[in-house]
Amino acid sequence: MCATTVTLVVVRNGGRIRLLVVVARVLGLSLLGPMTTTDILSQLRNDFARYGRTPHSEAVAAAFRDRHPALALDGVRDLCDLVAALDTGGGRSVLERAAIVEGLLVDAEDEALRRTLLQTLLPGVVSVCRKLRFGQGIIAEPSEVLLSALSLLSELLVDWAGEERPYAAPDILSALRGRLRRWLLNEKRALAATRCDLRESDAQVTESSLVARLESFRGSSYERLAQLTFARVFEGRSLRELAARDHSHPASLQREMQHFASRFLL
Numbered sequence: 001m002c003a004t005t006v007t008l009v010v011v012r013n014g015g016r017i018r019l020l021v022v023v024a025r026v027l028g029l030s031l032l033g034p035m036t037t038t039d040i041l042s043q044l045r046n047d048f049a050r051y052g053r054t055p056h057s058e059a060v061a062a063a064f065r066d067r068h069p070a071l072a073l074d075g076v077r078d079l080c081d082l083v084a085a086l087d088t089g090g091g092r093s094v095l096e097r098a099a100i101v102e103g104l105l106v107d108a109e110d111e112a113l114r115r116t117l118l119q120t121l122l123p124g125v126v127s128v129c130r131k132l133r134f135g136q137g138i139i140a141e142p143s144e145v146l147l148s149a150l151s152l153l154s155e156l157l158v159d160w161a162g163e164e165r166p167y168a169a170p171d172i173l174s175a176l177r178g179r180l181r182r183w184l185l186n187e188k189r190a191l192a193a194t195r196c197d198l199r200e201s202d203a204q205v206t207e208s209s210l211v212a213r214l215e216s217f218r219g220s221s222y223e224r225l226a227q228l229t230f231a232r233v234f235e236g237r238s239l240r241e242l243a244a245r246d247h248s249h250p251a252s253l254q255r256e257m258q259h260f261a262s263r264f265l266l
Helices: 014-027 037-051 055-067 079-085 094-106 111-120 122-131 142-160 168-215 223-234 239-246 250-265
Strands: none
Touching: 037 079, 037 111, 037 122, 037 142, 055 079, 055 094, 055 111, 079 094, 079 111, 094 111, 094 168, 111 122, 111 142, 122 142, 122 168, 142 168, 168 223, 223 239, 223 250, 239 250
């Protein structure tokens, strides 16, 4: 398997760190620094361009040709040539290209051919991410969505290795879109839960701060109003009930408490 020098962002969320580690392991990436989607795609293409011309690549391509003589791949010397044969400008018909992709999926238990199939599907992966708007409003960086898509695609190719599918490419990309959408929905739910936890945490901090502030008036000339405010806010006592306990008029007590709050608590 070819080793790349792609660098990625290590993000704050533990689950996403694990995700990037999976991507790194599957595609041979290195977790060093930030990259854009263009950087990632360019690095993958450049890496494959180097690996696809190696002697090992030639041996893998030769074995693939021998297993699939009906694909007419006599001029294909290595895996780069195999990817080029799948290019729309390569002179082959749609059906001929579809047959080659099907052959790659059938042989996808071979890691090198699985990487070759992933390489041919990169434009489709970008299209899938674009249709899902790169997780806009859910994921901050489009590159993270692309990395997730690549990870999910790698898993999908392992799951489907050996299957015969005449329309392998559209089938794979359709399944990828479903998996990526589910991942985004899970991320959306996690984001909502995190925001809820933060709001609850902020509320708890605010509540604790107010209690501490009211406690600080113990023994002072404002202790009475601090105790009445505590009972009103935290015990839910009505103003009429507090006024009766304080032997004061509700309207007068309300003005006192409002003045106390605006001066010392707000």
